Amino acid sequence: MDLERFPSPFFSAVFFILMFSHAEAYDYLDPNGNITLKWDVISWTPDGYVAVVTMNNFQMYRQIMSPGWTLGWTWAKKEVIWSMVGAQATDQGDCSKFRMNVPHCCKKNPTVVDMLPGVPYNQQIANCCKGGVVSSWGQDPSASVSSFQLSVGRSGATNKTVRLPKNFTLLGPGLGYTCSPAKIVPPTIFLTPDGRRKTQVMMTWNVTCTYSLMLASRNPTCCVSMSSFYNSTITPCRTCACGCQNNRTCVPSDSKIQSVVGLNKPAKDNTPLVQCTKHNCPIRVHWHVKLNYKEYWRVKISITNFNYRLNYTQWTLVAQHPNLNNITQVFSFAYKPLLPYISASKSLSNNT
Numbered sequence: 001m002d003l004e005r006f007p008s009p010f011f012s013a014v015f016f017i018l019m020f021s022h023a024e025a026y027d028y029l030d031p032n033g034n035i036t037l038k039w040d041v042i043s044w045t046p047d048g049y050v051a052v053v054t055m056n057n058f059q060m061y062r063q064i065m066s067p068g069w070t071l072g073w074t075w076a077k078k079e080v081i082w083s084m085v086g087a088q089a090t091d092q093g094d095c096s097k098f099r100m101n102v103p104h105c106c107k108k109n110p111t112v113v114d115m116l117p118g119v120p121y122n123q124q125i126a127n128c129c130k131g132g133v134v135s136s137w138g139q140d141p142s143a144s145v146s147s148f149q150l151s152v153g154r155s156g157a158t159n160k161t162v163r164l165p166k167n168f169t170l171l172g173p174g175l176g177y178t179c180s181p182a183k184i185v186p187p188t189i190f191l192t193p194d195g196r197r198k199t200q201v202m203m204t205w206n207v208t209c210t211y212s213l214m215l216a217s218r219n220p221t222c223c224v225s226m227s228s229f230y231n232s233t234i235t236p237c238r239t240c241a242c243g244c245q246n247n248r249t250c251v252p253s254d255s256k257i258q259s260v261v262g263l264n265k266p267a268k269d270n271t272p273l274v275q276c277t278k279h280n281c282p283i284r285v286h287w288h289v290k291l292n293y294k295e296y297w298r299v300k301i302s303i304t305n306f307n308y309r310l311n312y313t314q315w316t317l318v319a320q321h322p323n324l325n326n327i328t329q330v331f332s333f334a335y336k337p338l339l340p341y342i343s344a345s346k347s348l349s350n351n352t
Helices: none
Strands: 002-004 014-018 035-045 048-057 070-074 080-085 087-089 111-114 145-153 166-171 177-179 183-185 189-191 198-200 203-211 222-228 231-235 283-292 297-305 316-320 329-331 334-337 345-349
Touching (some): 035 166, 080 087, 111 145, 166 203, 297 316
Parallel strands (some): 222 283
Antiparallel strands (some): 014 316, 035 203, 070 111, 070 166, 087 111, 177 203, 183 203, 189 198, 222 231, 283 297, 316 345, 334 345
16 A cells, blocks of 8 residues: 655654544544434334334444444343344343243343344344444445344333433444443434325434543554665564563464464454564554655555454554645555544545
């Protein structure tokens, strides 16, 4: 990947790679980015309601990759999930009190995951069944949505008797997200296909989840090395750039790849399985200056994956540099400015 025509000189760049919260999580490169969960009660049932839950990823560059999202919450009363479409609870819980119709999940704090691609059509709804993989809004808005439907019982069947779920958690995958309490908002309104009639749901509440790098990992997840055409010296990543690990927890570089336990099997907590290096980073970004003239300079960026657990097929690289607003050409990859930092930051994606 080459970048061309930055005014000289160049001295510093800050990188964030996503191969891809305490009080309130915050990402200063995407201050308005969040994942919004919208619960639309579309109908009442004798003992509860049917709701469609829609997850919108409004982040500019942080997508949710395999093994996908995991959503959890705590019921306010003694609710049960009778059935689900487009997702499933990972644990049914103790449903021994039910003799006839057995609920899909009886846990007080259910954990829900997306269905995998290829499930039968009667188990699907729109925007479901992608294995929990969700694009970012900045990369592909049409793929930045995930949805599922659930039928809730023992909850009350009116706006006044329904209690909102609480203690929402979101893994995307791994830690990093903090979710707000559920808040009742005006009911969602839909237009009929001909645009001549409006319909609205019975009730809507929203939950907003924001991301924090500090919560996601105590250590950085990538490092940067540098070199140039006019000097044979390579400035490597610093030692223990991503934390110092015990050599028993990393994979020796001379290991046969077939013998690596956990190869291409992402962990739910997103913990990497890295090759033993001095920097101990899952990802290394190398910045090589190929040409440096008075009017412009050209850089080649190389990304190396040392994580045996994960293939970064839809990666995004975010670089912050004072001259990035003067890029005139990018080879092989797509790029765009990150608003509101259009003059300082660029997001480069593997969209080819």
